[in-house]
Structure formats: structure tokens, C-alpha cells
Amino acid sequence: MLKCDCGGRLRKTVLSQYDFTAFAGISSTLRNVQGLQCDVCHGTTLDGMVINGTLRAMEIEIAKQPERLSHEHARFLRQRMRLTQQALAERMSVARETVADWERGASTISPQHDYILRSLAMAHLVETGTVQKEDLLDTMRETRTSFPRKVGLPILIGKVA
Amino acid sequence: MPGPKTPVAALEWIQKAVYDGRYHVSIHFRDMLYSRKIEMEDACHAIEVATVCEPYDRDPVHGGTCWRIKAHDIGETKEVWVGCEAFYESKKRKCMLCTLFDPNADRR
Numbered sequence: 001m002l003k004c005d006c007g008g009r010l011r012k013t014v015l016s017q018y019d020f021t022a023f024a025g026i027s028s029t030l031r032n033v034q035g036l037q038c039d040v041c042h043g044t045t046l047d048g049m050v051i052n053g054t055l056r057a058m059e060i061e062i063a064k065q066p067e068r069l070s071h072e073h074a075r076f077l078r079q080r081m082r083l084t085q086q087a088l089a090e091r092m093s094v095a096r097e098t099v100a101d102w103e104r105g106a107s108t109i110s111p112q113h114d115y116i117l118r119s120l121a122m123a124h125l126v127e128t129g130t131v132q133k134e135d136l137l138d139t140m141r142e143t144r145t146s147f148p149r150k151v152g153l154p155i156l157i158g159k160v161a
Numbered sequence: 162m163p164g165p166k167t168p169v170a171a172l173e174w175i176q177k178a179v180y181d182g183r184y185h186v187s188i189h190f191r192d193m194l195y196s197r198k199i200e201m202e203d204a205c206h207a208i209e210v211a212t213v214c215e216p217y218d219r220d221p222v223h224g225g226t227c228w229r230i231k232a233h234d235i236g237e238t239k240e241v242w243v244g245c246e247a248f249y250e251s252k253k254r255k256c257m258l259c260t261l262f263d264p265n266a267d268r269r
Contacts (some may be wrong), residue, residue, distance in 0.1 A: 003223065022201070038188065049183075055201070078235075084237055
């Protein structure tokens with residue numbers, strides 16, 4: 001039987017709500033999750049299998065989400081890939097400061113860089129065996145950037161003419 | 162059955178347990194994640210890449226052995242020291258992530 005820091009015993013239970021923010025670094029709450037509760041101090045915690053599984057599930061959901069990556073999500077994906085800001089910047093051919101700006105919300109990630117970052121994340125998920133290669137291809141086919149299509153082309157034509 | 166007896170064996174034990182999800186997190190450890198502003202990914206990364214593992218004087222509560230693992234966060238900007246107990250549970254090699262040390266205060 002697992003023991004708590006207070007000397008009590010940690011017993012398996014279903015936690016109706018569990019604040020996962022400390023583990024993910026993103027504001028997140030798990031509902032009806034299998035956890036452990038101390039019979040003395042009533043503190044709650046999670047099993048490593050649940051933590052690892054939840055982080056993997058979050059990585060998949062964020063990589064597949066249709067919306068542009070938020071600063072928290074961009075940081076989360078980089079950390080899941082175990083890349084420093086510098087290493088990610090080199091892979092994406094941008095400056096480290098650009099990555100730092102995305103992550104602290106000083107600038108919004110462009111649709112193109114959003115696409116590249118999520119592609120790298122999906123490739124990481126395939127490499128780690130979390131998702132199948134087919135899933136990666138499906139996701140990348142379905143992914144749309146939010147780049148406004150009407151901007152750019154008329155201006156270019158105007159200049160050529 | 163006690164836990165690993167040498168730092169090399171302990172590091173391998175803990176690294177594999179964390180990777181496979183055969184670990185638990187103490188309530189104190191979660192509180193330390195908040196107070197030390199360290200994320201779980203950084204703690205796991207520190208365990209993955211660590212080369213320094215040394216015994217630390219904590220009474221094991223699960224019949225195992227206690228170890229302090231020293232490494233750095235993903236961004237390589239700060240040191241992350243994790244205190245763990247490696248032990249057997251149902252004949253499986255497990256570990257409990259007990260605490261996060263403050264490298265400045267705990268440096269000897």
C-alpha cells in the first residue's frame with residue numbers, strides 16, 4: 001500500500017475533479033479520473049501512468065486542434081518534443097527570440113509557423129509510437145491554416161500589370 | 162525486497178520507471194512543482210538526461226532506497242534536482258517522486 005507524506009495511506013479512488021495544471025503547465029482540469037487519496041490528510045495525487053497518458057493525449061489534441069496555437073500550446077508542444085527554444089528555432093528557421101515571443105504571448109505565431117510546429121509535434125508523436133503514420137498524414141491533410149486567402153494575390157497581380 | 166543499492170542501478174531503475182509510467186507522485190512533489198515553478202516535463206526531462214544520482218538521507222516509506230537526481234530543465238536554464246524513492250511494489254520496480262530540491266539552498 002502506498003503511503004502519503006503525512007503517514008496516511010494512499011487509496012485508489014475516482015477523483016471527480018483534479019487540477020492538472022502543475023503537471024501540464026497549461027490550465028487544465030481532469031474529471032472523473034482514477035487517482036489516489038490519502039485517508040488521513042485527504043490530499044489527492046495521480047499515478048504516473050495517468051500522468052503520462054494525459055500528457056500524451058493533450059499533445060495529440062493540441063497538435064490536431066483546428067485553431068491557431070496559443071502561446072501556452074506552442075510552449076507545451078516544444079516541451080513535449082524536449083527541444084530548447086534555440087533547437088526549435090533552428091528547425092523552423094526562425095530566431096530564438098521569435099520562439100520566445102510566441103511563448104510569452106508577445107507575438108502571435110503565424111499560420112505557416114503554426115503548421116510547421118504542429119507538423120513537428122505530429123512527427124514526434126509518430127516517432128514515439130503514440131500515433132500511427134497514417135494518422136499523421138490524415139491530420140496534415142485536414143489541417144488548414146487561418147491565412148486569409150484574399151490577401152496577397154490581387155496586390156501581386158496589380159504590380160505585375 | 163529493498164530498492165537499488167548503487168547510484169548507477171538507482172538511476173537506471175528510476176529512468177525506466179518514469180518512462181514506463183511505473184511511478185507515483187507525492188502530494189508534496191506536486192506542491193513543489195508549483196512553488197519552484199518547475200513543470201512536470203522539466204522534471205521528467207531532468208530524470209531522463211541525468212548523469213548524477215546520489216543517495217540522500219530520507220527515511221524510505223515504501224521499503225526502498227532514496228536518491229537525489231541532479232540535472233537541468235529542457236531549456237537548460239535552471240538546475241532541477243528531484244528526490245525519489247525507488248522500491249518494489251507487487252514485484253514491480255517503481256519509484257515515488259518525493260520532492261524537488263532548491264539547488265541553491267540544498268547545495269552542499
